[in-house]
Amino acid sequence: MSKTLVLMICATLICSLLMAAGASALPKHHAVPGGVAVVPVEESSGITFKGKPVMVVGEGDKYFAIVGIPLASRPGSYKLKARKQNYPFMVEAKDYETQRLTITNKRKVNPLTNDMPRINKERAEMDAVFTAFNVDQPVATDFTLPASGPISSPFGLRRILNDQPRSPHSGLDIAADEGARISAPADGRVVATGNYFFNGNTVLLDHGQGLVTMYCHMSRINVSEGDLVARGDLLGAVGQTGRVTGPHLHWSVSLNNARVDPNLFLSVETN
Ligand SMILES: [Zn+2]
Incomplete structure (x- = not known):
């Protein structure tokens, strides 16, 4: 077989592999x-x-x-x-940038002792969702952005709130007006809704096999625990409940209980 022919066959094979990956x-x-x-x-x-x-x-x-x-x-x-x-x-290593924010409600940065039982209960509720591994529903890993608006805070920023180091930014923030639509990024099941101390009005969706998405600071919730949603279905509206500097959607993606960059699940990257 000629070298050119071998090269052509290799190129065709690589091309079809890439096409499969693209689709x-x-x-x-x-x-x-x-x-x-x-x-x-x-x-x-x-x-x-x-x-x-x-x-x-x-x-x-x-x-x-x-x-x-x-x-x-x-x-x-x-x-x-x-x-x-x-x-x-x-x-591989990755360096994330540092972001400094001023939160006017100081209790959301340094909670009172009597806030802790509520915070711990809510953390346990969310952890139970993040650590679940459901194989009884088809898995959905191809997401669309759940709200339209600019990304005001990317995933992974190291955070300093009121001059105090806090956990890194575990989701991405989409800036939108209070009342703007929040839609399901893919098919899933509503596994929890609540009004949480830090996250405000929140919805958690299970997309199967440990993949969970979370929507925070909502002004309104339009779904209930147990609901099955399809991509594009209304979840609720953007708000500024919980620990915020203004109205936005905080969107987290969790996989095997690790909060990961939502961009990796979007066909079109946002930042
Ligand atoms: Zn956020």
């Missing part, structure tokens, strides 16, 4: 703290990361584990475990 609804592989690792695997289920199950999605005749990497992870080598073998993957 794919899988999130982008970006293995950094706060990112997602897309790792080819041979099993359709039973893959774990740090002892917890991770999402596995079929694409053509291949399977991929989709792993959320916690923001606090150190760069280095990690591995997924399967019944018969391990799958290693590398996490």
